[in-house]
Amino acid sequence: MKISYKYFLGVLALASAVACKKDNYSAPSSMLTGHLLYNSDTIQVERNQVPFQIYQYGFGKVGPIGSTFAQDGSFSEVLFNGTYKIIIPNGQGPFMWKQTAAGNPDTVNVQLKGNQNVDLQVTPYYMVRNANITVSGGTASATCKLEKIITDANAKDVERVSLYVNKDQFASGGDNIAKMDLPAASITDMNNISLSVAVPAMTPAQNYVYARIGVKIAGLEDMIFSPLVKISF
């Protein structure tokens, strides 16, 4: 049988012509970023533990785009331009999020058009103030003051204050090489809290550690932290 290559050529030309045409959406490119803020102070949390949900209406299904805040309270999402609503689910985070009269989380509306920064204002139960962490003689020592922000009927007690030391920049209940827990019963003065823990030997040896102080609030699972510090010794 004689093969007529001109037909193949025709098909090829047709296929390439079709394939040339873009038949898909371009990838999302607008960056939505922001921080958890109390007034102008960022709220420090544990990584991957405090979630937020972004909703976009008008596409049939109503499921959220879910993600979590980073350790320093920041978030970022790459999205299409459009109208979005952001919430933090009830019971999440070491803070109070605005609620509607029906008790549902209130929404933050965002008109996204190009890159945008949206800071989320929340009211924490406590703030760790004046945190000072030093390492000397193989011991990490920390002092801080706890400021009680919410003092009305919604106020909650402190369950414990903890000092976390780690060899990398994640320091929390799960990620640490050394920690000290100070239960609430042992705290006599909220304005003057001191903690200390021995820094164990690290393999491979390094001459710095990261540390921060966390506060566990009774009845909440997420802790609030002081800003992370890198301490060389």
Add this chain to the structure above:
Amino acid sequence: MEKKKNIRMKKLLSITTITALVLGLAGCKKDSAFLDVNPTTFLTTDQVFSDPNLVLTVLADLYNRQEDISSLDGNSNDPGWRSFADFSESFPSENGSSYLVQRTGWGYGQWSIDWGTAYTYVREVNLFLERDSASTQLADADKKRFYAEGRFLRAMYYFELAKRYGGVPLITHSLTLTKDVSSIQYPRAKESDIYDFVISEAEAIKGDLPADPATKSRASRAAAVAMECRAALYAGSIAKYGATTAAVSLPGGEVGIDASKANDYYTKSLNAAKEIIAGTDGAYGLYNNGGDPSDNYANLFLDKASIETIYFEDFKTGGKTHGFTTNDQPYSFSDEGGDAGRLDPSLNLVNQYEKLDNTFAPLATVDGSNKPIYYTNEDDIFAGRDARLAGTVLLPNRQFKGKTVDIWAGYVLADGSIFTSDEAGHTKALPGTTVPVQVVGIDGPVNGLELRTQSGFYIRKYLDPTTGSGRRGQGSTVAFIRYRFAEILLNAAEASFELGHPDDAATYMNLVRARAGLTTPLVAGDITFDRVVHERRIELAFEGHILFDMKRWRLAHKRWDGAPTTMADVRSNLGVATQHSTQPWGLWPYKVYNPADPATNGKWIFKETLPALATGYNKFLFGNYYSQISDNAIAANPKLVRQPNQ
């Protein structure tokens, strides 16, 4: 001419007649007589519901599709053994399953049942019930029993849903889709409504089910009452302990039960338990055939005629078998080459087994001055413990199928250094010698070496000693027990304790403990909440209870708190309900090689070891208490409210 016409007329007449006759004949038959042909490839609903044997086949399918969080055969996502391997009660010795000990928590969707699968099942049971009650051909007795079994399966299924989701839409008849979709969108019922439904269904059907201890794989009267007993206990504890975690509740009651209902539920649970204990539902009792209490305890899971078993999932050669023994048998005498050793109980669990005087103590590895303790025989360290330890866990130097397991991690030399190999059963020459000897057990433990134990223990519960049970092709027919008499006693003990009768609780608990060789009875003063929690953990280990028990007591976020587990954690707070346990530790035996010192040479020491692969930790969030209802399900039915903290 005339004649011709006549003939033609006749011809015409005969043609007409014949045509008419043919037509008439054909027309006499009704259309349906030849258009309706009985199908040869399937049976119609009417045909099925006219023969009890056919109805039983429909019911068998529904039985086969019951939900269990842990089961011996499991499914393709979770093969039998893996459904028991989490929560730091065991270590998964299979490289593909290391994620179990490397993750740092569970997703909100964990432990959920696919929403579509769940309500397909509910619909099929509802259709079964409707067709059974519409049937005119079945004998009354059959019809009644089938109906009760269908209701039992539906109640069991709703119980499983409630354990995972709390309140779910309670659909008790088959739904028909109309143009108005919202007519079949049901909101979630209250959590208490589902438990009330399970309890009232059990009460309603128990009279129609046989009170026969020989009926174990089908619903019996005792199975219905046992379900009621457990459901009421769960509801009671959610009501009582749910008050401690106010964040885990919804204002509509879809999650959480009012604390004032606790006593009512505990009373119902206790009454149900008393009914079974009194023998009203059939002659059940504790399995006790004498002999070694450990063997007796292990045999209770192997003996299908056991008087203790109330309801089980049965397996049969030639029908349905499972690979639990294939997956978990000791490596050194596996029936199937490389298939073995996946489910390794952890030291966290093993340390919990009491001494015979009812006190707690960690397995003694070091003395007061932190020096290792030397044992003459490898299993001496386990002497004088609750017999259920050796009945649940296959310990080093103990036997299975008549052979001794070879578990030891290497030699420890005079200077305290370890001489071992990264290959199980490897032979090397010891320092100062030239003859190669085996330096590590064939059954492990070697860090990261899968299919041998990595915790120092194998599982014994459910392990089938039948010849060939460890072969992939043959499989094991050991049954998975869903309800057994010992659990009923522990339910009764817990309900009595919560209702303020610790003396009764001690009586019930002592029955279970005496069977396990703990002959010193507990007295009323010994019964605490910790005791209740502890006894269930030990007696019902690896039976699919731990997650739901920890959830209903609202202990899960305390035990699995996301902080790494240290050696001190494994040794301390034994028998305490809130003891934290987030990483599965092991206990590795070492043989002493020190020819210069005959007092210790050849003896055994033990080291608590965290397997190297266990890099994650269990972190149970408030949002894990109730599994997520998928966004797709909520998008399809906006009346479903989301779970709390998610």
